[in-house]
Amino acid sequence: MRDLAFLGFLGAILLLGFKRPFLFVLAYVYIDIVAPQRLTYWLLNSIPISQIAVGLAVLGWAVADNHKNSRFTFRQGVMLLFLIYCGVTTTMADFPIPASEKWSWVWKSLIFAIFLPVTLTTRLRMEALALFMTLSASAIIIVGGIKTLASGGGYGILNLMVSNNVGLYESSSISMAAICLIPVIIFLRRYSTVFPKDWRTETFWWALIFACLLIPIGTQARTGLLCIGVLAVLSLRSTRRRFLYIFLAGAIGTAAIPFLPDSFQARMGTIQGYKSDQSAATRIAVWQWTWDYVQDHPMGGGFDAYLGNKLRFETVTTEETAGQTNVESSVVVDQARAYHSAYFEVLGEQGFPGLILWLTIHVVGLFRMEMLRRKYRKRDEQNGQWIGRLAEALQHAHLIFLVGCTFVGVAYQPFIYLLVGLQIGLDSYAKRTEAEAAEDAKDNPTAEPMRPKGWGSEPYRV
Numbered sequence: 315m316r317d318l319a320f321l322g323f324l325g326a327i328l329l330l331g332f333k334r335p336f337l338f339v340l341a342y343v344y345i346d347i348v349a350p351q352r353l354t355y356w357l358l359n360s361i362p363i364s365q366i367a368v369g370l371a372v373l374g375w376a377v378a379d380n381h382k383n384s385r386f387t388f389r390q391g392v393m394l395l396f397l398i399y400c401g402v403t404t405t406m407a408d409f410p411i412p413a414s415e416k417w418s419w420v421w422k423s424l425i426f427a428i429f430l431p432v433t434l435t436t437r438l439r440m441e442a443l444a445l446f447m448t449l450s451a452s453a454i455i456i457v458g459g460i461k462t463l464a465s466g467g468g469y470g471i472l473n474l475m476v477s478n479n480v481g482l483y484e485s486s487s488i489s490m491a492a493i494c495l496i497p498v499i500i501f502l503r504r505y506s507t508v509f510p511k512d513w514r515t516e517t518f519w520w521a522l523i524f525a526c527l528l529i530p531i532g533t534q535a536r537t538g539l540l541c542i543g544v545l546a547v548l549s550l551r552s553t554r555r556r557f558l559y560i561f562l563a564g565a566i567g568t569a570a571i572p573f574l575p576d577s578f579q580a581r582m583g584t585i586q587g588y589k590s591d592q593s594a595a596t597r598i599a600v601w602q603w604t605w606d607y608v609q610d611h612p613m614g615g616g617f618d619a620y621l622g623n624k625l626r627f628e629t630v631t632t633e634e635t636a637g638q639t640n641v642e643s644s645v646v647v648d649q650a651r652a653y654h655s656a657y658f659e660v661l662g663e664q665g666f667p668g669l670i671l672w673l674t675i676h677v678v679g680l681f682r683m684e685m686l687r688r689k690y691r692k693r694d695e696q697n698g699q700w701i702g703r704l705a706e707a708l709q710h711a712h713l714i715f716l717v718g719c720t721f722v723g724v725a726y727q728p729f730i731y732l733l734v735g736l737q738i739g740l741d742s743y744a745k746r747t748e749a750e751a752a753e754d755a756k757d758n759p760t761a762e763p764m765r766p767k768g769w770g771s772e773p774y775r776v
Contacts, residue, residue: 320350320358328370335374339433340446342367342426346728347450349483352476368426375433384432385742389678389734396664396671397424400617403664407616416617420726427731434739440704441506443736444498451729452522454482455492459525462532472532482729489538490718491729492526493545494711499523501707505700541718548710595646597654597721599627604653604662614665624649656719672725676716679737683709686744701744708737 324341331337345351345367351359400420407413434440458474474483482488503519530538550560603623608614615622625648653659660672683705690702715730724730 317354317356317358320354324350324358324363328367331370331374335371335378336433336439336442338367338371338374339430340442342371343443343446343732344450346426346732347447347482348453349476349481352480352483364422368422371433372429375429379433380435381432383435383746385746387431387738387742389675389738390428390431392671392674392678393424393428393731393734396668396675397421397428399668399671400424400664403614403616403668406613408619409616409621412621413617416726420617423726423728423731426728427735430732430735431738431742434736434743437700437743438507440736440739440743441502441508443732443739444502444704445506445508447729447732447736448495448498448502448522451482451488451491451495452525454488455495455522455525455529458488458492458532459528462528472534481727485533486535486537486718486722487724487727487729489530489533489535490541490715490722490724492529493538493541493718494714494733496523496526496545497548497707497710497714499526501700501703505695505703537718537721540721541714544714544717545710548713552706595627596625596648596651599625599648600651600653601655601658604658608661608665612665614661614663614668617663619662620653621650623651625651653723655721656723656725659723659725675734676712679712679734680709680716682741683712683737686741690744698744698747701740704740705737708733708740712737 324345327337327341327344331341342364345364351361351363400417404413404417430443434443454474458472461472472485474488476483479485482491499519499522503516509515527542530542600620600623603625604620607619607623611619626645628645653662657669661669664672686705687702687709690698690700690705693699693702711733712730715733719725719730
């Protein structure tokens with residue numbers, strides 16, 4: 315029955331896509347995030363549904379879309395350069411077979427991110443993309459939230475519908491993604507024109523935010539706790555009563571501690587000292603190895619170059635027995651340990667040129683979203699206020715990712731590139747509509763300024 319449900323849902327979206335081709339784009343987003351082919355026992359896991367969806371998306375855009383409003387931007391150009399550079403390093407990789415396996419999905423992630431912004435030509439399309447990303451991820455988040463409430467979860471034991479750690483089903487990745495989505499959820503709750511604003515949607519959005527906050531508890535991923543802290547700080551920017559916000563946040567956090575599982579509190583306690591936790595000590599050792607490696611290989615070693623590392627580091631454990639403190643140190647020898655950091659992942663695999671390109675993609679995005687936020691934040695709802703609020707939500711989500719990925723190797727994770735694509739689409743849309751409004755004002759200086767279509771809350775077509 316589950317297989318038939320997935321097949322029916324995807325079939326319905328693809329059939330509707332022949333009438334509204336942008337739905338092919340949304341179908342690919344759903345497949346990319348949820349990966350229904352991993353959740354089924356037959357049929358879908360034997361059909362290349364991802365390739366079919368992206369092929370239909372590109373064909374639908376090429377045949378039926380209005381290309382006049384499509385733009386190729388600077389960041390898309392940087393992503394294209396990064397894609398080409400990754401392809402070159404793959405041909406010279408230290409470990410060709412693992413590198414080619416990783417390249418087989420990385421290039422698809424980057425290509426789609428480059429293509430996505432040219433389809434985002436209306437407000438409705440951008441809202442629909444944000445909505446599909448949120449609801450697709452919520453399929454995983456809600457399951458994790460329910461299981462956390464029922465059992466308390468646990469590190470490595472919270473089953474998120476599948477038993478593997480691929481994509482957003484990996485504990486640290488879903489913890490980070492769940493917190494990244496909270497600013498987007500808040501935007502959708504306030505400004506989305508897709509669903510009516512009533513008690514049903516209001517209840518769902520707040521329940522989903524609660525489920526997002528439960529994911530770091532259920533997975534016991536320390537990255538999730540760090541992301542919650544970043545979210546709390548960023549939320550101060552849009553809060554008028556900041557002292558009240560700080561007081562309530564502190565009170566709620568303190569009141570929640572007794573209800574947290576003991577295993578969660580014990581694991582979060584290991585953040586204080588990396589030498590007492592082998593996992594954290596391994597990360598530091600890998601990062602040091604990576605830095606030393608790129609001194610001799612400044613162009614990087616290609617995908618999965620970490621397979622060549624050999625580590626030797628010391629861990630220190632402290633125990634108190636009968637009022638005495640016993641300190642015990644031990645030497646750990648390990649090899650072929652993953653980077654556990656997106657920054658070191660790119661540095662080790664693509665070297666300094668690749669890291670510069672990768673950072674440019676993200677830093678320029680933060681800068682452009684800040685420009686949009688400042689430009690539109692004081693406007694009313696009928697004159698583009700939503701643009702500033704969406705820019706702020708995407709910037710906050712991006713910042714949370716950039717902090718969280720310091721400790722997770724998700725440099726090529728498709729989820730963040732969907733956010734990047736949405737940022738580029740929003741930026742292009744704002745530039746285009748402002749230019750159109752300025753042109754109209756120039757042609758008709760005595761007429762009332764025209765408000766670009768889609769700036770208000772009236773319904774409009776995909």
